[in-house]
Amino acid sequence: MEKTDTSSRNSGLRQASAVSAAVLPAESMLSISAVERDTGLSKDVLRMWERRYRFPSPLRDKHGERIYPHDQIAKLRAVKRLMDRGYRPGKIIGLHLDDLNALGTAPAGALEHSTEIQEVLSLIRGHQLQELRQRLNQMLMKQGLLRFVVETVAPLTTAVGEAWVRGEFAVFEEHLYTEQIQGLLRNAITSAQAHSTAPRVLLTSFPTEPHNLGLLMVEAALVVEGATCIPLGTETPAPEIVRAASAHRADIVALSFSAAFPERLAASGLRDLRLALPRNVELWAGGSCVRRLRKAIEGVALVRSLDQLGSMVADWRAVHGPG
Amino acid sequence: MEKTDTSSRNSGLRQASAVSAAVLPAESMLSISAVERDTGLSKDVLRMWERRYRFPSPLRDKHGERIYPHDQIAKLRAVKRLMDRGYRPGKIIGLHLDDLNALGTAPAGALEHSTEIQEVLSLIRGHQLQELRQRLNQMLMKQGLLRFVVETVAPLTTAVGEAWVRGEFAVFEEHLYTEQIQGLLRNAITSAQAHSTAPRVLLTSFPTEPHNLGLLMVEAALVVEGATCIPLGTETPAPEIVRAASAHRADIVALSFSAAFPERLAASGLRDLRLALPRNVELWAGGSCVRRLRKAIEGVALVRSLDQLGSMVADWRAVHGPG
DNA sequence: AAGGTGCGGTTGTCTTGGACAAATGTTTGA
DNA sequence: TCAAACATTTGTCCAAGACAACCGCACCTT
Numbered sequence: 231m232e233k234t235d236t237s238s239r240n241s242g243l244r245q246a247s248a249v250s251a252a253v254l255p256a257e258s259m260l261s262i263s264a265v266e267r268d269t270g271l272s273k274d275v276l277r278m279w280e281r282r283y284r285f286p287s288p289l290r291d292k293h294g295e296r297i298y299p300h301d302q303i304a305k306l307r308a309v310k311r312l313m314d315r316g317y318r319p320g321k322i323i324g325l326h327l328d329d330l331n332a333l334g335t336a337p338a339g340a341l342e343h344s345t346e347i348q349e350v351l352s353l354i355r356g357h358q359l360q361e362l363r364q365r366l367n368q369m370l371m372k373q374g375l376l377r378f379v380v381e382t383v384a385p386l387t388t389a390v391g392e393a394w395v396r397g398e399f400a401v402f403e404e405h406l407y408t409e410q411i412q413g414l415l416r417n418a419i420t421s422a423q424a425h426s427t428a429p430r431v432l433l434t435s436f437p438t439e440p441h442n443l444g445l446l447m448v449e450a451a452l453v454v455e456g457a458t459c460i461p462l463g464t465e466t467p468a469p470e471i472v473r474a475a476s477a478h479r480a481d482i483v484a485l486s487f488s489a490a491f492p493e494r495l496a497a498s499g500l501r502d503l504r505l506a507l508p509r510n511v512e513l514w515a516g517g518s519c520v521r522r523l524r525k526a527i528e529g530v531a532l533v534r535s536l537d538q539l540g541s542m543v544a545d546w547r548a549v550h551g552p553g
Numbered sequence: 554m555e556k557t558d559t560s561s562r563n564s565g566l567r568q569a570s571a572v573s574a575a576v577l578p579a580e581s582m583l584s585i586s587a588v589e590r591d592t593g594l595s596k597d598v599l600r601m602w603e604r605r606y607r608f609p610s611p612l613r614d615k616h617g618e619r620i621y622p623h624d625q626i627a628k629l630r631a632v633k634r635l636m637d638r639g640y641r642p643g644k645i646i647g648l649h650l651d652d653l654n655a656l657g658t659a660p661a662g663a664l665e666h667s668t669e670i671q672e673v674l675s676l677i678r679g680h681q682l683q684e685l686r687q688r689l690n691q692m693l694m695k696q697g698l699l700r701f702v703v704e705t706v707a708p709l710t711t712a713v714g715e716a717w718v719r720g721e722f723a724v725f726e727e728h729l730y731t732e733q734i735q736g737l738l739r740n741a742i743t744s745a746q747a748h749s750t751a752p753r754v755l756l757t758s759f760p761t762e763p764h765n766l767g768l769l770m771v772e773a774a775l776v777v778e779g780a781t782c783i784p785l786g787t788e789t790p791a792p793e794i795v796r797a798a799s800a801h802r803a804d805i806v807a808l809s810f811s812a813a814f815p816e817r818l819a820a821s822g823l824r825d826l827r828l829a830l831p832r833n834v835e836l837w838a839g840g841s842c843v844r845r846l847r848k849a850i851e852g853v854a855l856v857r858s859l860d861q862l863g864s865m866v867a868d869w870r871a872v873h874g875p876g
Numbered sequence: 877a878a879g880g881t882g883c884g885g886t887t888g889t890c891t892t893g894g895a896c897a898a899a900t901g902t903t904t905g906a
Numbered sequence: 907t908c909a910a911a912c913a914t915t916t917g918t919c920c921a922a923g924a925c926a927a928c929c930g931c932a933c934c935t936t
Contacts, residue, residue: 260825262919267822268791270760273919274889281922282887293896295919307792318929320886357800359783360749402797405757405785412786416739426683434728440763460682462728463735474725477680492928585890596890597918604893605916616925618890641900643915817917 258300265298269306283323315395334397375418376454379447380536415446426458429481434462444486444517451539472506482512487519504529581623588621592629593813606646698741699777702770703859738769749781752804757785767809767840774862795829805835810842827852
């Protein structure tokens with residue numbers, strides 16, 4: 231119907247012209263939905279920024295709907311990337327694209343890691359998937375699962391995270407690393423699984439906490455100790471955790487919190503969960519978020535480092551018997 | 554801020570009470586963002602239906618914001634499920650939940666699963682983790698990876714999803730199942746990995762699509778065929794997919810879409826990604842969302858079932874040569 | 877110096893109701 | 907029987923306003 235629609239629209243009902251439109255010449259223009267997809271900024275945010283900061287300032291198609299030129303989209307992407315690293319929009323949205331990219335570039339302060347970790351980092355950077363797999367596997371074999379987790383995976387994950395924050399790693403490079411480690415750990419966990427003994431540990435995280443690596447590291451450490459793990463994956467609502475603990479007769483519920491998780495939420499969530507769980511079920515919490523918590527929480531054991539887990543399991547067995 | 558939020562609220566800034574609220578008694582009420590995530594119906598659609606059809610009719614919190622009781626959410630899910638099968642909202646939105654479910658249920662015993670699948674379902678229901686692991690492993694060994702994925706994992710995952718929709722499975726039971734299958738598949742994929750051959754396939758999903766099982770099934774099927782997989786995990790923004798494809802010299806980019814993923818987003822996202830990728834890189838899309846798409850998308854191969862993958866890889870090799 | 881506590885500015889999501897294009901369904905005409 | 911024209915259904919976009927949760931900062935206490 232429409233003859234001069236030039237936008238490559240995202241909207242479902244209006245997408246008929248998207249293909250043809252996109253073939254037309256000046257088509258680095260996107261609709262608000264497309265920009266939402268590409269940048270990760272919601273439509274509401276895009277409109278709000280326009281109102282508040284006068285940026286972005288999209289053109290309008292003949293029907294009055296926003297169309298974003300590619301240069302504005304590029305700037306939006308740059309702003310989003312910086313925001314993910316902790317910058318606040320009001321501070322940076324006025325800057326030029328070049329300045330934004332300059333901000334992203336690492337300031338210089340290279341952190342010190344062991345040579346082995348440096349090597350792995352450069353394999354990721356070089357997109358050498360095959361070699362990366364081999365190298366990690368080799369390290370696992372040499373160190374054994376527990377040392378591998380504590381001395382290699384944990385610092386490596388931190389290093390990757392920091393490199394990403396500094397803009398040295400692309401999103402997809404971090405994704406690839408996570409995926410490789412996950413495969414490796416899951417594999418090792420299966421192999422290391424002995425016949426089940428007490429304690430029975432339920433592993434998961436709260437909603438809004440999608441990071442699985444921490445949980446896998448804990449599972450690996452626990453499996454090495456001969457404990458029985460009941461992994462629920464990430465983001466289990468608190469009432470479900472309670473039901474699962476009862477259904478699986480868990481002795482311990484262990485939760486993982488990444489650095490990005492808000493401290494307040496962690497603390498209040500743990501307190502409430504503690505109240506909802508039977509008294510004889512222990513509640514353990516670990517991860518970089520928890521490590522920062524100042525106050526202890528009544529009835530919650532804080533796991534401040536992975537190599538603590540062994541003695542915590544031993545303590546549990548000393549109190550409750552070998553099961 | 555993040556779109557992958559799964560708390561009872563989507564909004565980053567207002568999530569303070571999310572975890573604790575979930576523990577409190579009367580909290581099967583969800584915010585509009587949470588319902589959007591759960592049902593796959595956008596906020597705009599939820600508000601529009603309320604205006605037009607008088608359903609849903611959420612309560613309001615003390616601040617005047619919508620809160621949806623769980624029974625309305627159940628009905629919304631049922632309606633969405635039927636819409637995915639081609640029903641139109643206006644026709645069915647007035648019906649009762651029971652009638653909706655009756656509509657959805659296949660008339661005869663088409664819903665019957667093989668005895669083996671029934672057995673696995675009952676192991677999940679009975680929380681027999683050990684036995685579940687053994688049984689699945691046994692089936693994998695007996696059937697081989699490819700048949701296991703196509704004949705067991707795929708229907709089993711559908712069955713678990715349907716049971717969850719009908720309220721027969723708890724959230725944590727579905728989580729546990731997912732986690733077990735993930736471990737199993739990752740393990741098998743590692744074992745089945747031969748030396749790498751063409752094509753090189755980049756595997757991932759779009760943002761807001763967090764389901765990993767589909768990707769793992771595809772990876773398993775591809776590894777069996779001797780293809781080289783570059784798994785990026787879930788939720789990679791489109792520009793990152795393009796960068797990753799170039800960095801890893803991918804021949805094919807394969808995306809997975811679960812049933813909950815909005816069709817229009819899938820279609821427009823695929824179109825835009827197609828335009829952004831070099832012409833010599835193929836784009837494949839699979840998953841139950843894509844299976845429903847009526848129109849083909851120019852330059853995108855739709856994978857309608859897992860056992861197609863073998864011949865698709867063969868076709869690719871026929872065109873591009875083995876090397 | 878270290879560790880709270882309180883305050884104001886910043887920021888994202890929610891609200892309402894109106895408008896309209898595209899998809900689907902129905903009738904008409906050859 | 908098929909296709910074109912019309913009618914209905916349906917989802918997305920728009921605008922401006924409201925407000926709660928967050929942030930950084932200053933202040934105060936120990």
